[in-house]
Amino acid sequence: MAFFPHTQLFLRVTRSIAISGPHIQILDSKSGAVLSSTVDLPDSDKESVLKSGPVRCAALSPSGKYLATAGDDKILKVWEVEGLQARSQRELPKRPTSIQFAAGDDIILVADKFGDVFSYPLHPPENIAKPRKDALSSHENVSGGELILGHTSLLTSFVLSHDGRYIVSADRDEHIRVSWYPKGFNIEMYCLGHTKFVSAIHVLDFSPSTLISGGGDPSLKVWDWMTGVCLGDIPILDAVLPYIRVRPQKKSELDEDGERKPNKRRRKKEQKNKAQASDGEGEGEKPAGDTPDPAEPVPEEPFTLAVHKIASLTANDNKYLVFSAIGATALFAVDVSAGFSTPSEIEHFDFGKPVIDFIVEDDASIWVCLDAQWGDAGDDVMVQRINLVAGKFQPVAEEHPLLKALNTTCLIPASAADLKTLDLYLPLASLPKIPDAEHNAMDIELPPPQDDANVAPGKKIGKKQMGRLKNKQKLLERMHEVGVSTPMSERVKGLEVEGDDEAPGPKKIKAASADPIADVNMETES
Known part of the structure; x- marks a missing residue:
């Protein structure tokens, strides 16, 4: 039987939260007992949860009292953790890419695929004025969200500075921007130097003035984010590439926003190809654009490096960066105690299954969510726990009741169609915007003018x-x-x-x- 993998975990002293596909489960952090679950909701409420699709973004408030989630239906939902009560829901203007709480529990920040960041109060007002398009935003906000900032490209990640005065945002066009918060129209600095998409940024816990960024480039970059100065690079490609096991989808299967094309289009295309093939066979000729001979091997898509998450921790007076890559079966760490100019060799721990997400606990232990049923031989070990000891990863010998529950009693059955909809590895194809490996962000050539006379049909920008x-x-x-x-x-x-x-x-x-x-x-x- 197939199960939903745990795509995100939130660990607190008394309560922990596991997100699995479209479902949310509240657990006792000490015993691992399931206290509340969307699986147990009344049929009408459960139908609404399933209709929303997989939870794509989630954030837990600093107090641990509220959980904000958003799925494929572009609805921002606020849940009260105790009892898993749905408190409110609002329609988002575009598909979200990231959610965070700001100003304690009072404000929710949401970034979307159009490059904008909007803020919403925790509880929506009773009467929302008719939306009016902001002169600075790229689209209307039907729920009255306040525009904080906007990029001209898909916004992939954002973080608030430790003092809450600045918001650092990154996009698919290699930009990292430092803006004031909440007045994001005041831009303090740009951190420019990436040559491919930026998909993960992190302000160090042990050095609040230092930003780490990564994406499709062969190195992580270290920034003094207030001055925009790059302090150094940490090469990761050679260490990560051997453990990337998932190949990206073909570009032809995605639309221009990086989303999977509707199945209806593919079915029509397949039907048309079959009709052309049958007509060609009847006439004894091969139709134009005929598919290759099935006996010939189909070339595989090359592996894509896409950093998914970066975190920092201190263990035994040593300072580490921990990071993961989409579709890679290992978690990686580098000791930066001696400084960023001379980082140690990159350490890895191979789980044999793709790493979906990870979270660093207060005691410096790391909980890792795995796509355990990926590949031919699936298993039920959805979460593993490891430590960093003297710069080396080691599995934790003690079996935690919560860990046991996540791998047994918290597994939710899923059909093959459910897992296909979950589509964990879509960013491998949607993030790389420019396929040329030699692309340089500082050397741009605009395409020729779009004249119908000299541009082939279907090739317009x-x-x-x-x-x-x-x-x-x-x-x-x-x-x-x-x-x-x-x-x-x-x-x-x-x-x-x-x-x-x-x-x-x-x-x-x-x-x-x-x-x-x-x-x-x-x-x-x-």
Whole structure:
């Protein structure tokens, strides 16, 4: 029998939470007993849970009292952990990519695939005004969310600084931006240097001024995020690549937003191909665009490096970075006690099954969620627990009651269709935007003008993508001219607004100090 893997864990002293596909389970942290579960909800409520699809993003409030989740139906749900009571739900404008709590339990931040971050109060107001499109956001917010910031590309990850004054965000176009919080239109700095997508960022627990970022590049990058200075690189490709076991889907199976195309389209295409093939056989000729000979081997997609999560911990006075990669069967760690200029060799622990997620406990032990039933030989060990001792991973000998429960009593049956819908490895195909391995983010060539006369049908670039490329090129050209040695807040001082206050639409902002990069940043934000 197949089961949903545990895709995310939250561990607290008294209560722990396991998310498995569309379901949520509340457990006693000491005994492992299941206290509440969406599986046990009344049929009407359970149907709503299943209709939402797999939980894609979740966050636990700092007090541990509330849980925020979002699924494929783009509904933000707030649950009270004690008793697993649904307190509210709101419609999100676009598919979410990340959720976090801010300002204690009072504010929920949600990033989406259009590159925007909106904030929502924990409890929605009774009367929400009719949504009006913000001049700075790329889409309307039907639930009255307040726009914090916006990128011109899919926003993959964001974190708040330890003091809560800044929000650091990363996108698929290799950008890392440091903005003020909650006034995200004030950009403090950019951390530029990645040449491929950025999929994970982390502010170190033992060094709040240091940011670690990773994605499709062969190295993790270390930043002083307030100045935008790259302090060093930690090469990881050679250590990670041997353990990547999952290949990405073919690009033809995804739409331009990186989502799987509807099955209806594929069925129509398959039916059309079959019809063409049958017509060709009747005429004794091969139809145009015929499929290759089944006897010929189909070339496999190359493995893709995509860092999924980065964390930091201190164990026995040693400082470590711990990270995982999508589709890799191992968890990785590097000792940075001696500094980032001379990191130790990368340590790994191979579980034999792809790592879905991990969480570092207060005692520095690491709980790892596995796709245990991946491959031909599946098993039921969904979660394992390991420690870092003297720079080496070691399994924890003591069997924790909670760990035992996660691997036995908390398993929820799933059909083959359910697991296909879960689609844990879709980011391997949707994150890489530019397939050329030699792509350089600082050397951009815009495509030729889209004239119907010289562009083949089906090869046009959409308006959205063209706008992103133009904004990116303009920004980088100006940055080359003036440099990025001073904080963004210093460069935008002295801005003055021009135009009629009563005129509709966004205002034009011009830098009185003739600083071109400030103007570009404000144009990009609008």
